[in-house]
Amino acid sequence: xxxxxxxxxxxxxxVLIVITFLTYVxxxxxxxxxxAARFAGRDAGPAQIRDAAVRLGLNHGFWYQxxxxxxxxxxxxxxxxxxxxxxxxxxxxxxxxxTASLVVGSVVIxxxxxxxxxxxxxxxxxxxxxxxxxxxxxxxxxMPTFVLGVLFLLVFYYYLTRAGLSWFPAAGYVGITTSPGQxxxxxxxxxxxxxxxxxxxxxxxxxxxxxxVLGEDYIRTARAxxxxxxxxxxxHGVRAALTPVVTQLGIxxxxxxxxxxVTERVFGLPGLGQLALNAIGAADLPVVAAVVVLAASxxxxxxxIVDIVYALLDPRVRLA
Amino acid sequence: xxxxEVRDLxxxxxxxxxxxxxxxxxxxxxxxGQTLGIVGESGSGxxxxxxxxxxxxxxxxxxxxxxxxxVDLLAMSERELEAIRGSQVSLxxxxxxxxxxxxxxxxxxxxxxxxxxxxxxxxxxxxxAIDLLGQVGIPEPARRVRDYPHQFSGGMRQRVxxxxxxxxxxxLIIADEPTTALDVTVQAQILELLARMQRDYQTAVILIxxxxxxxxxxxxxxxxxxxxxxxxRAGVEAAFVEPHHPYTQGLLQxxxxxxxxxxxxxxxxxxxxxxxxxxxxxxxxxxxxxxHDECRVAPPPLKPVGTKPGHLSAxxxxxxxxxxxxxxxxxxxxxxxxxxx
Numbered sequence: 001x002x003x004x005x006x007x008x009x010x011x012x013x014x015v016l017i018v019i020t021f022l023t024y025v026x027x028x029x030x031x032x033x034x035x036a037a038r039f040a041g042r043d044a045g046p047a048q049i050r051d052a053a054v055r056l057g058l059n060h061g062f063w064y065q066x067x068x069x070x071x072x073x074x075x076x077x078x079x080x081x082x083x084x085x086x087x088x089x090x091x092x093x094x095x096x097x098x099t100a101s102l103v104v105g106s107v108v109i110x111x112x113x114x115x116x117x118x119x120x121x122x123x124x125x126x127x128x129x130x131x132x133x134x135x136x137x138x139x140x141x142x143m144p145t146f147v148l149g150v151l152f153l154l155v156f157y158y159y160l161t162r163a164g165l166s167w168f169p170a171a172g173y174v175g176i177t178t179s180p181g182q183x184x185x186x187x188x189x190x191x192x193x194x195x196x197x198x199x200x201x202x203x204x205x206x207x208x209x210x211x212x213v214l215g216e217d218y219i220r221t222a223r224a225x226x227x228x229x230x231x232x233x234x235x236h237g238v239r240a241a242l243t244p245v246v247t248q249l250g251i252x253x254x255x256x257x258x259x260x261x262v263t264e265r266v267f268g269l270p271g272l273g274q275l276a277l278n279a280i281g282a283a284d285l286p287v288v289a290a291v292v293v294l295a296a297s298x299x300x301x302x303x304x305i306v307d308i309v310y311a312l313l314d315p316r317v318r319l320a
Numbered sequence: 321x322x323x324x325e326v327r328d329l330x331x332x333x334x335x336x337x338x339x340x341x342x343x344x345x346x347x348x349x350x351x352x353g354q355t356l357g358i359v360g361e362s363g364s365g366x367x368x369x370x371x372x373x374x375x376x377x378x379x380x381x382x383x384x385x386x387x388x389x390x391v392d393l394l395a396m397s398e399r400e401l402e403a404i405r406g407s408q409v410s411l412x413x414x415x416x417x418x419x420x421x422x423x424x425x426x427x428x429x430x431x432x433x434x435x436x437x438x439x440x441x442x443x444x445x446x447x448x449a450i451d452l453l454g455q456v457g458i459p460e461p462a463r464r465v466r467d468y469p470h471q472f473s474g475g476m477r478q479r480v481x482x483x484x485x486x487x488x489x490x491x492l493i494i495a496d497e498p499t500t501a502l503d504v505t506v507q508a509q510i511l512e513l514l515a516r517m518q519r520d521y522q523t524a525v526i527l528i529x530x531x532x533x534x535x536x537x538x539x540x541x542x543x544x545x546x547x548x549x550x551x552x553r554a555g556v557e558a559a560f561v562e563p564h565h566p567y568t569q570g571l572l573q574x575x576x577x578x579x580x581x582x583x584x585x586x587x588x589x590x591x592x593x594x595x596x597x598x599x600x601x602x603x604x605x606x607x608x609x610x611x612h613d614e615c616r617v618a619p620p621p622l623k624p625v626g627t628k629p630g631h632l633s634a635x636x637x638x639x640x641x642x643x644x645x646x647x648x649x650x651x652x653x654x655x656x657x658x659x660x661x
C-alpha cells in the first residue's frame with residue numbers, strides 16, 4: 001500500500017513536470033521581441049520592447065527561462081499578468097474559492113440525487129420506477145448546461161422577481177465568510193444546473209454498475225447465507241458497485257475544478273472558468289498558461305487520489 | 321421422515337424468447353445425514369431445481385412441494401426463507417473464485433452468517449471463523465482469517481466456502497458442483513473434506529454433479545436427471561451395477577473406462593430436447609435405442625425396478641431388465657461386446 005502511494009506520487013510529480021514543460025513551450029517560446037512586444041503594449045517603441053524583454057528574462061537561454069518559470073511555480077507564483085501587471089496568484093486566489101464552492105456543492109447534490117435513483121433503478125429493473133429514473137436521466141442528460149441554466153434564471157429569477165418574490169439573485173458571488181446565507185442563495189441555481197446534468201450521468205452509471213454486481217456469484221452466496229435483501233443490496237452490492245463511480249467522480253471533480261466554464265458564464269460567477277475566458281479574450285497569455293497548468297494539475301492530482309482511494313476500496317488493487 | 325422431500329417440482333422462467341421450462345416434475349428426497357447425488361448433464365435442471373427450492377432463482381415460476389422436516393419451503397415468505405438459508409440449509413457453489421465477495425476478508429464473510437442467525441458477539445464469531453478455517457484444513461487459520469479471497473488458491477477458497485456453509489451446523493448442505501472448477505488433485509481433497517465434515521457434523525448433503533465418478537465415491541443415493549425430470553433413482557451401488565434406464569446406461573457407457581479397450585468414446589447420440597416447451601413424452605425418447613410407442617404418449621412415471629428396494633426408474637422397459645449387459649439393443653450391437661468386457 002505504501003509502495004503504491006509512493007509510486008503514484010512519483011508519477012504525479014513526473015507528469016506535472018511534463019505539463020509545465022509543454023505549457024511553457026506552447027506559451028512562452030518564440031521570438032523574444034514578439035513576446036516582449038505583446039507585453040509592452042501597443043504603442044511601445046523598440047527601446048521599450050527591449051526593456052520589457054530584459055525584464056522578462058527573455059534574453060536568457062531556453063532552459064534558464066524554463067527553470068526560472070518552474071522555480072516560480074514551485075514558490076507558488078505564476079508571475080504577473082500582461083493586462084494589469086498584478087500577480088496572477090491573487091487573481092487565482094480570488095477565483096478558486098468560487099469554482100470550488102460551485103463544484104463541491106453540486107457534487108454533494110448530484111450524488112444525493114444520482115446514487116439513490118441509480119440504486120432504485122438497479123434493484124427494480126424494468127419496472128415503472130426504473131423507467132421513471134431512466135426518463136429523469138435522459139431528460140437532463142440531453143439538456144445542455146447553458147439551456148438548463150438559462151431556464152433556471154428565467155423561472156426562478158425572472159418570473160419570481162416579477163411576481164414580487166426576489167429570492168434568487170441573477171448573478172454574482174458572495175463569499176461564504178462574508179455571508180453564508182447569501183453565498184448559498186447565489187450558488188443554489190448554479191449548483192442545481194451543474195448537478196442535474198451530472199446526476200443524470202451518475203444515475204445511469206450506478207444503475208449499470210449495480211446491475212452487473214447483483215448478477216455476480218458472490219451476491220448469490222450472500223443470499224444463500226440468509227442475509228436480508230437490504231444487507232445483500234447495500235453491504236454486498238452497492239459496496240462493490242461504487243468503485244467505477246469513484247473513478248468517474250475523481251475525473252469529474254478534477255475537470256470541473258479547472259473551471260465550470262458554461263455554468264460560471266451563465267450565472268456570472270467570477271471563478272476560474274471566467275478568469276480563463278476573460279484572459280483568452282484579452283490574449284493575456286500568462287493567465288491562460290496559469291489556468292492551463294492549474295487545470296492539468298487538478299486532473300492529475302484527482303487521478304492520483306482516485307488511484308489511492310481505489311486501492312483502499314479494493315484489496316486486489318493493493319498488490320499492484 | 322425424510323429431511324427434505326421434493327415432489328413434482330416445476331420451475332419455469334419467462335424470457336424474451338418465450339418460457340423456459342427448466343424443471344418439469346422433479347422429485348427426490350434426502351434422508352438425515354445421507355448424501356444424495358443428483359447427476360445430469362448441463363442444462364438438465366439440477367442446479368435450478370435445488371436453487372429454486374431455496375428461493376435463489378429470482379423471477380422463476382415455481383410449483384410443487386419441497387418439505388424440509390415437513391414444512392413446505394415453497395410456501396414460505398422471503399423472510400422465513402432467509403431464516404432457513406445459511407442456518408438450516410447451506411449452499412456451496414461451483415466457482416469458488418467468483419462466489420466469495422472480493423472486497424471482504426474471508427473471516428468477515430464466514431462470521432457474517434453467524435451474526436445474522438444467532439446471537440453471537442463479533443469476537444465470538446471471529447473465533448468460530450478461525451476454528452472453522454482450521455477444521456477445513458487451512459494452515460495458520462488465525463492469520464488467514466484476515467486475508468482476502470484473492471490471497472487464496474482455488475482449492476483453499478472452496479475450503480473457505482465449506483467453512484462458511486458449516487458455520488451454523490446446518491442439517492443440509494447443497495453442494496452444487498463443488499469440485500468442477502478445481503484441479504483433479506484438489507477435487508479429491510475437497511470431496512474428502514466434505515465427507516469428513518458431513519460425518520463430524522451429521523449433515524445431509526445434496527451433491528450436484530455431472531461427474532459420475534464423484535457420485536460413485538461419495539453418494540449414498542443417486543438421482544439421474546434429464547431434461548428437468550428424474551430418470552432413475554437408486555442406491556449408489558444399484559445405479560452403477562444394475563442401471564435400468566437407457567439414459568443411465570448410456571451415461572455409464574460414455575465414461576471412457578467403461579468403453580473397453582477399443583479406445584473409442586461412446587457418446588449418447590443426439591441432443592437433449594429443447595426446454596422451450598413442456599415435454600409430454602419420455603424426454604429421452606428421441607435418443608433411446610429401445611423407444612416404444614407408449615413412450616411417446618406420456619412421460620413414464622417412476623416405478624420400482626431391479627432387485628434392490630428403493631430403486632426406481634422412469635422407463636417402460638421390463639422391471640427386471642437391469643445392468644449394462646442388458647443394454648445392448650438387438651441389431652444395434654455397436655457397444656454390446658465392449659460392455660461385457
